[in-house]
Amino acid sequence: MHMKNIRHSWAEPYKIKMVELLTMTTAAQRKKALVAAGYNTFLLKSEQVYIDLLTDSGTSAMSDRQWAGMMLGDEAYAGSRNFYHLEEVVQQTYGYKYLVPTHQGRGAENILSKVLIKKGDIIPGNMYFTTTRLHQELAGGKFEDVIIDEAHNPESEFPFKGNIDLDKLDRLVKKYGAKRIPYVSMATSVNMAGGQPISMANLKALRAYTKRHGIKVIHDMTRVAENAYFIKEREKGYKDKSIRQIVKEICSYTDGATMSAKKDALVNIGGFLAVNDWDVFEEARNLVVVYEGLHTYGGLAGRDMEAMAIGIGESVDDDHIRARVGQVIYLGQKMIEYDIPIVRPIGGHGIFVDAKKFLPHIPQEQYPAQTLAAEIYLDSGVRTMERGVVSAGRKADGSNYYPKLELVRFTIPRRVYTQAHMDVIAESTARAHLTKHSP
Numbered sequence: 001m002h003m004k005n006i007r008h009s010w011a012e013p014y015k016i017k018m019v020e021l022l023t024m025t026t027a028a029q030r031k032k033a034l035v036a037a038g039y040n041t042f043l044l045k046s047e048q049v050y051i052d053l054l055t056d057s058g059t060s061a062m063s064d065r066q067w068a069g070m071m072l073g074d075e076a077y078a079g080s081r082n083f084y085h086l087e088e089v090v091q092q093t094y095g096y097k098y099l100v101p102t103h104q105g106r107g108a109e110n111i112l113s114k115v116l117i118k119k120g121d122i123i124p125g126n127m128y129f130t131t132t133r134l135h136q137e138l139a140g141g142k143f144e145d146v147i148i149d150e151a152h153n154p155e156s157e158f159p160f161k162g163n164i165d166l167d168k169l170d171r172l173v174k175k176y177g178a179k180r181i182p183y184v185s186m187a188t189s190v191n192m193a194g195g196q197p198i199s200m201a202n203l204k205a206l207r208a209y210t211k212r213h214g215i216k217v218i219h220d221m222t223r224v225a226e227n228a229y230f231i232k233e234r235e236k237g238y239k240d241k242s243i244r245q246i247v248k249e250i251c252s253y254t255d256g257a258t259m260s261a262k263k264d265a266l267v268n269i270g271g272f273l274a275v276n277d278w279d280v281f282e283e284a285r286n287l288v289v290v291y292e293g294l295h296t297y298g299g300l301a302g303r304d305m306e307a308m309a310i311g312i313g314e315s316v317d318d319d320h321i322r323a324r325v326g327q328v329i330y331l332g333q334k335m336i337e338y339d340i341p342i343v344r345p346i347g348g349h350g351i352f353v354d355a356k357k358f359l360p361h362i363p364q365e366q367y368p369a370q371t372l373a374a375e376i377y378l379d380s381g382v383r384t385m386e387r388g389v390v391s392a393g394r395k396a397d398g399s400n401y402y403p404k405l406e407l408v409r410f411t412i413p414r415r416v417y418t419q420a421h422m423d424v425i426a427e428s429t430a431r432a433h434l435t436k437h438s439p
Helices: 027-036 064-070 081-093 105-116 130-138 166-176 200-213 224-234 243-252 278-291 302-315 318-337 368-380 419-437
Strands: 098-102 122-125 142-145 183-187 216-220 256-260 271-275 350-354 385-387 407-411
Touching (some): 064 302, 081 098, 081 243, 081 271, 081 302, 098 105, 098 278, 105 216, 105 256, 122 130, 130 142, 166 200, 271 278, 302 318, 318 350, 318 419, 368 385, 368 407
Parallel strands (some): 122 142, 122 183, 183 216, 216 256
Antiparallel strands (some): 098 271, 350 407
């Protein structure tokens, strides 16, 4: 064998110090549980689940350093030293000036929407997210999708399907006027598109456009480190830059951010709003007292803020992010080997199976993604999540939204499962695929 033919694999940059025993169930037990849950995987109890891929939010494993940091919690109601440590880490890692901690990302979305949005405003964004759009609507605004068309095509291999279509954005500005657009909602690693990244070139162009028109850019930075990984791998000029450097550059082209630290930052609870504008900060830290808690704890214990500060540092480590995304890519490649239709290219936080193509005989109004999620649980006890009609919610008149993408999301928690678990997941999905084609 020639040396060039030997695969150079990624490997986890950690060793396991503690284990949590998983629940092993029978097919009969799973069927009973699923019927009781109304075939809704969200309503299953965690004790009925073998491998839980419902979400990567708050489900990651914390490091020994984070657990050690939990013992340093300063639970002072005001002025906790853990807040000031977190503030310093956010400023150094992301570059934002002012920090308002919240219990999780949606708390930040709520406050941001109340501060920046007024009735009748238009908020363009690179594909909706459920809670983000709802908070924008509750504040009186209307979300408008300005993501590139490739993002709606699961089979497109375009490397940056999270990009914003500046022509779509320009049409909105010309139609409504820049004054009715308080900010562009820009997500890194777009969840609903399949964990697809935005390119640095697109972000630079967006910054230049919004600067000309006096429009802010607000960053949903929940998975910014994963986005940075794809920029490093796919975009010219970034191969030799560190994840930390790329993350900071991404943030530099934005005016503020909402963060669910339960993803990238490797904690089980927590988030924040970070901004560069003092006036926005002043209003936000007054509102956080009403909805979350005092501005130096924002609904979090001091120990949670300490774990978050340490987790942010670990999240931008090159070895960590290479292994994290590498595990997702491994599962995606196994799916492809089994001819399972997935969103391509493979995203950063999970595999998204195209339920329309997987179950073409089931019309979208009969919930093919929900059906497939139920079938996979019945087969193996693996819990996944529907990302289609059900997740899209309903309009004011009660009718369904019908997104172009009807997906089942296999979301991989960070530092939790092994490569053998990935094999089990892929094989279970392949069995469901074979069953569908059986006479």
